[in-house]
Amino acid sequence: MARRRRPGRTLLGFFVGLALAYGLVALTGTWTPTLGLDLQGGTRITLIAQGNPSEDNLVEASEIIDQRVNGSGVSEAEVTTQGNQFVVVEIPGESPDNLRETVERQAQLRFRVVACTSADGRCGAATAPTAPTDPEASTSPGAGVTAPSKPGKTGKNDQQNGSNRPPVAFAEKDKNGQGATDEPTADPTDEPTDGASEPAQPDAEGGYGDPLTWMDAPDEASIQAFQDYQCPPAGDTALVEDDPDKPLVTCDDQGIKYLLSPALIEGTELAGADAGIPQSQFDWVVSLDFDSSGTSKFTEISRALYGTEKQFAIVLDGQVLSAPTMDAVITNGRAEISGNFTEQSATSLATSLKFGALPIAFEPDPPVETVGPSLAGNQLSAGLWAGGIGLLLVMVYCLFYYRGLGLVVIASLGVAAAATYAMVLLLSESANFTLSLPGIAGLIVAVGITADSFIVYFERMRDEMRDGKSMPVAVEAGWARARNTCLAADTVSLLAALVLYIFAAGVVKGFAFALGLSTLIDLVVFFWFTHPMVSWLARYKFFNGGHRLSGLSAETLGVDSIATARPARVGGRA
Structure with a gap:
């Protein structure tokens, strides 16, 4: 038995989906798309x-x-x-x-061990950390590198330096991103040292030996540099000179001064960095994955520091993000940077780390200026008017040629425009999609693709009626033949858009993205609106009876007569 068509249900489902899309738009509260540089400056x-x-x-x-x-x-x-x-x-x-920070950031990430801080007094008299004068400083991200902490565990560096940061500590994550369930034990052969009695000195070539040994007894020159250094005022964006082969004296955003060893791990040994909210947590974090070389070094460092009061500093662009202690021996190379992150700040940091450090340094505080749109308002207005007039001519021609069926074309173009606008608004919020003039061109080009789908379908259906089939039968027979043709044409358009998106750059990517988006929407409208709408109209005598204004009359089809549909039997089988 043939499957009974229910076009009304399909149409209802389509409009429910469209309503949900606009419901999501209403939740975002944004009803205008983000415009490109050429349209809004x-x-x-x-x-x-x-x-x-x-x-x-x-x-x-x-x-x-x-x-x-x-x-x-x-x-x-x-x-x-x-x-x-x-x-x-x-x-x-x-x-x-x-x-702007993402653009300017050098993203030179390095990992160093801490020899001493201004709070512990190991390199001189301990002093209370200077409170930042900038009210924004206390909310800056990057409190430390950690994995989900076990209940009741407190990062020892926070007890030690008295800062108001949340507890932070290193802990190992399993392959699913969860904290390790068993407390790792320190390697019994790796006994912590209490430090050498005499300060180490640079060798003849200026090297400092093993940083894990140097941190217990830093050389006198480094100690003197630490004592002479003053933390810059809050909000100072000047970059700190960061030579990976030498000790570093720098500060964090809380005004705590650090003497750090030469770098043990470089940011280039990161395999990946992503921002997100881990399961069972509520705060944004930046997850780090080290490559094989970084994992090996990180394992050695964690074994040396686990069970001690010694800290391990994460340094970005010469400034300390955090200096937590080790709560575990970390062997899988997975960790997180946690703190007072927002979604934007976590994503910005992860993006900078993911795409690597800049090969050159730039002057601090680069000039920033506001620029106007590159296209004059009257030119944009003229382009939109031209597009509107062209679309109107297409609609008039369809009404003239297809008559009643032309209404289906107009309705399909209308719902396609509504669906496209909803997707543009949603993508502007979720994917930072920016609508520029090339993007608008991509949307307009897709109108022709959509109109082609209607023409192929209608002509196939009319051919079936010329062969003596009634409209309800011709609708399904024509659909079976037309859909493969339309799928093939839309697939070619999607492939062209994909190739452009992958290999092009700049605004051409926007054109390709808009073209691909419109083509996908054309498929959705064609399958779940146009075809069900024609099937639904085929039930009415105005269309299946061959009315002269329906576009399916004998005169229009060029035949002597058309077959009419049999009346449905009441109570009979479908």
């Missing part, structure tokens, strides 16, 4: 390279910055180089501060 950041970088380094830096600001591929920020010293970043709209 934005922010221009001019990065000035220090020294005389090579052309290759400048190009590499611009590519890394482009990956950062266009991480989703559709925000359409423009990154260009000028001369041999400038990288210009143009960001559409009012760019938030965290995006």
